[in-house]
Amino acid sequence: MSDHTRFEELVLPHLNAAYNLARWLTRDVNDAEDVVQDACMRALKYVGSLNGDGARAWFLTIVRHAFYDWCKRNRPAEIAQDDGTAIDMAVDPAAVDPEQAFLRNAESKTLAEAVAALPVAYREVLILRELEELSYKEIARIADIPIGTVMSRLARARSLLQRSPLLHAVH
């Protein structure tokens, strides 16, 4: 099977999942499309090493990498350093306290806006869990973090959303 056929059969069915993740990471229609396009080129290059199962998680891993590379080029401020610790910088309370920033910024009017306002490291695990419905193990592989970190980031994402004033305003 040629790489192109493999790509069409294994990867292309997950284009929506890729776009959804890219869209929630970039929070922009056009940027998300650029990231997905880049991810597709990379996926085509490496599709030979993909064995059938887990194609969605494999592709989402590439999308996530493509996003962080895109971010370094276009929004360097969003991820502070480019040495791979960038994501953990985002959750390092000593650097900036994103939780406090999130709670102070009570401008989110809808739950979707509140999710979009979450620090990116929390946002990605929440999207992968609640919209993509992936297992902890798959999320750990995609985000390249231990399962324990998946659990703690998920717990913090949820607690931020639950503490957000808008969730109490509606009911």
Add this chain to the structure above:
Amino acid sequence: MNCKQAEALVTAYTDGEGDALRNYSIKKHLLGCSGCTARQHSILALRARIRTEVPYFVASPALHARVRATMGAVRASIPPQSRPTGDRYRWLSGGVLAGCAASVFAWMLGTTVLAWRANEDFVVAAVAAHVRATLGDHLIEVASSDRHTVKPWLSARLDYSPPVQDLANEGFMLIGGRLDYLERHPVATLVYRYRKHTIDVFVRPEASRAPMSALRTVRGFNAARATGPSMDWLAVSDAEPAVLSAFVQRLAREDIPQ
């Protein structure tokens, strides 16, 4: 198990993680602990809200076209590879055949299990939608006992047109309809009143004939399902299981003139 030990486990359990033995002890703990039960419910409530209110973005046709065009351009720039032919691979074909048969079998088994799980998830999502709606969020978006009002309202918002039937003379009064968003798809919900009970009926174009118990209880609500000639019917209510089951089967006959 105390609450401190249970905390992370309850979360993992609610996310569908963890092994059978652990899940058993967590279930036991939840039965006797209102604090942990509340925590579990708050995760489920947040999940239900995320799945209804937070959009799942779908790639536009333009992006599909763009990706395909780029792939086509890349393909054009690569010379076609010659395929290995010749007799030395022929001995492989028996193994390949057996492998194919095994894959097909595994695929069939897998899809059956997956379809069954998807159906179970759909029932759970439907019950969550029913609970949200009856809690006062929005039970009805189009209030009418006239099926000629409810049906066009729904078909204007969906890519299918659910049969809307009036069964008032059998005790099931149509009171309106609404749109739910379940498992990433918009779904038509018909709302009926039966005595003091509200019955939500979720109607989808016949999705699958995968095995699913026709009657289930989820968090104290009864869910009855039937498949009709064109649609898949799922009724959720706190009404009697027997009543609900008869009602949904009546609807699924879809034999009332539209």
